[in-house]
Amino acid sequence: MPTHGNSGQGDAPARDPFASDLVMSAAAEIFGADPRVKSVGVGRHGRGFGFVAIRNASVPVRLAQVKLISEYRGFPVAFVDSDRDPETLVKLLQTGPGGPTTAGTVLEQSQHRPVVCGLEVQNYDDDERTGVLATGYMTVGSVGCMVRLSSGNLGFLSNNHVVAGENRGVKGKDRILQAGGGTISTGAQVGFLFDFVSLKPSPPGATLASGTAILNDADAGAVEATSADQYKQRYIASRKLPTPSGTADARPGDKVFKVGRTTGLTRGEVTQAATIIGPIPYAPGLCWFRRSFVIQGENGTPFADHGDSGSAIVRDDGKVVGLLFAGNGQQTWACRIDDVLQSLNCRVL
Amino acid sequence: MKSEHLEELIEKPEFHRRLHLDRFHRGYSFGIGRDPSVPSKPALYLEVEGDEAPDIPEEINVGGESIRVIVRTGFKVPRPYAARR
Numbered sequence: 242m243p244t245h246g247n248s249g250q251g252d253a254p255a256r257d258p259f260a261s262d263l264v265m266s267a268a269a270e271i272f273g274a275d276p277r278v279k280s281v282g283v284g285r286h287g288r289g290f291g292f293v294a295i296r297n298a299s300v301p302v303r304l305a306q307v308k309l310i311s312e313y314r315g316f317p318v319a320f321v322d323s324d325r326d327p328e329t330l331v332k333l334l335q336t337g338p339g340g341p342t343t344a345g346t347v348l349e350q351s352q353h354r355p356v357v358c359g360l361e362v363q364n365y366d367d368d369e370r371t372g373v374l375a376t377g378y379m380t381v382g383s384v385g386c387m388v389r390l391s392s393g394n395l396g397f398l399s400n401n402h403v404v405a406g407e408n409r410g411v412k413g414k415d416r417i418l419q420a421g422g423g424t425i426s427t428g429a430q431v432g433f434l435f436d437f438v439s440l441k442p443s444p445p446g447a448t449l450a451s452g453t454a455i456l457n458d459a460d461a462g463a464v465e466a467t468s469a470d471q472y473k474q475r476y477i478a479s480r481k482l483p484t485p486s487g488t489a490d491a492r493p494g495d496k497v498f499k500v501g502r503t504t505g506l507t508r509g510e511v512t513q514a515a516t517i518i519g520p521i522p523y524a525p526g527l528c529w530f531r532r533s534f535v536i537q538g539e540n541g542t543p544f545a546d547h548g549d550s551g552s553a554i555v556r557d558d559g560k561v562v563g564l565l566f567a568g569n570g571q572q573t574w575a576c577r578i579d580d581v582l583q584s585l586n587c588r589v590l
Numbered sequence: 591m592k593s594e595h596l597e598e599l600i601e602k603p604e605f606h607r608r609l610h611l612d613r614f615h616r617g618y619s620f621g622i623g624r625d626p627s628v629p630s631k632p633a634l635y636l637e638v639e640g641d642e643a644p645d646i647p648e649e650i651n652v653g654g655e656s657i658r659v660i661v662r663t664g665f666k667v668p669r670p671y672a673a674r675r
Contacts, residue, residue: 298662309641309663320664373674382672402670450612452603460670493623493632503673513635515597516621521668531601535621548673567668574619574668 267313274308275320298322322571347505348477349383352420355473356431358485358553359500360384362399362464363421364434366414367406374423381421382550383501385564386485387474388463391586395466396435398581399551400566405437405462407524412436417464420502431471437462438584442526449517449529456517456531459576460566463585474590476500483559488578488589490514491534491554491562498557499565501549509536509544509573511562518574521567532580534563536573544573553578561589593632595653596622600634609636609659610644617667625658633658637665 277296310318349359363381368374382403390396401407404417415434422429438461447453466472476482480500491497495511512535519529536554538544545552545568554563554575563575582588599605600620606612611620616639625633634657636646641663649656 298660311641322662322664378674380672380674400670400672403672407670446615448606448612448615449601450603450606450614456601494629513619513621513623515593515600516619517600518619518621518668520617521670523670532597533621535619535623545671546673547669547671548675550671550673566670568671569666569668571666572619572668573671 263314267316267318270313271310271318274310276306296320296322347502348479349500349502349505350420352429353477354428355471356384356397356419356466357473358384358386358397358476359480359502359505360477361420361502361548362404362431362551363418364404364406364410365416365418365422365425365430366411367409370409371406377423379421379423381502381548383503383548383552383565384419385551385553386555386561387472387590388582388585388587389590390435390463390465392435392465395469395472395590396432396463396587397466397472398553398564398585398587399462399464400460400564401437401440401462402460402523402566403462403551404434404464408437408439409524410434410437410462430467432464432466435463435465436585438581440523440525440528442523442528443520445527447520447527447529449519454519454529456529458530458532458580459564459584460528460530461564461576461581461585463587480506482506483555483557485553485555485561485589486559487561488582489556489560489562490577490579491556491575495562496557497536497554497562499545499549499552499554501545501552501565503546503548504543507538507542507544509538511535512537512572516574518567530574530576532577533566533574534577536565536575537571538573543570544568593622596632596634596657599652608650609646611646613644614638616640617665619665619668623660626660627658631658633660635660635662637662639665639667 385398417432418429419431443455491511498508514534520527552565567574619637625631
């Protein structure tokens with residue numbers, strides 16, 4: 242047995258000469274504890290390793306049948322939910338995280354003109370105001386899709402927490418850069434913050450059941466172009482993706498994709514719609530959302546990660562259905578595009 | 591069962607109380623998906639933070655129709671997905 246502390250992040254059990262026995266005994270315990278478990282292995286857990294159990298969460302079980310296990314012999318046990326049993330001959334994605342065609346650097350992280358969907362963006366002034374730049378960091382997200390703003394000018398959508406500093410943004414003044422940076426290099430500014438949907442926090446301890454939670458419809462902001470020919474409604478050409486065009490409502494079972502600055506192109510499926518979610522921590526306080534929808538990556542791959550916020554969720558027919566705004570490492574949440582457009586009084590190009 | 595009807599109900603506090611969520615004070619995600627046994631039917635998906643859920647019914651009657659409630663524990667509340675780098 243490897244030595245390990247009580248931090249919940251063990252060394253790699255697989256390196257131990259007795260590790261296979263350890264994995265076998267852990268598997269026996271974990272399989273026995275939950276009839277939905279279909280696979281047990283060793284995987285990353287924080288900065289260490291632990292056991293990872295994949296369970297088919299669609300199998301109906303009574304809670305009394307499930308024995309809760311969070312660790313086995315000092316190693317943490319994490320559960321990953323799937324909605325089906327493991328299948329043979331699982332397809333390998335050609336794109337997305339882990340795909341064979343994925344380059345080491347995501348294209349969308351570089352400066353690109355014209356500005357297209359999926360590129361990295363930053364509210365430079367908010368990062369300066371809040372002292373983020375002074376610490377050597379910057380806050381970045383992704384361009385969603387291009388819109389006609391209420392001013393009649395061209396703009397693009399992203400999240401409030403990307404382009405409007407979680408309600409701190411100064412409309413008409415905050416400078417938006419593509420790509421992000423610690424200084425403003427020549428040509429980096431592509432627009433100004435035009436408008437945003439204010440995030441409405443709920444009082445501490447608020448719940449929906451008690452009627453005290455305030456429900457948000459969208460985490461969204463709009464950027465106005467500094468010049469008319471700067472934005473194009475398309476993705477980087479080498480992505481070979483349909484041009485976002487028109488909008489639709491996301492429905493469970495819809496196949497969708499997104500392009501973001503961290504994980505590039507990923508594909509997934511809408512698993513839930515009309516979803517209530519919360520409380521999510523934002524700078525103004527804990528926020529609840531309604532009418533959001535949930536996406537899970539194809540074949541168990543991650544659909545999004547930090548930095549992908551603001552990406553447009555697009556159906557395979559090019560219809561924009563939402564704006565990605567949050568995730569938990571396994572699932573991704575997006576707000577309905579029609580709620581975003583209505584709140585910001587703009588329309589998809 | 592029209593999903594629009596469920597979409598309206600799911601935002602109502604009394605509907606959350608019918609599922610005993612008034613006894614639950616952690617984060618959760620509550621949405622409409624497909625019933626894995628009958629994909630043409632909707633089902634309610636309730637994912638709750640922590641290892642224990644309140645005594646949530648496995649089905650709920652909505653407009654005379656039984657709707658399955660699929661409960662998952664161990665839910666991690668999402669975080670906004672901007673990056674600081």
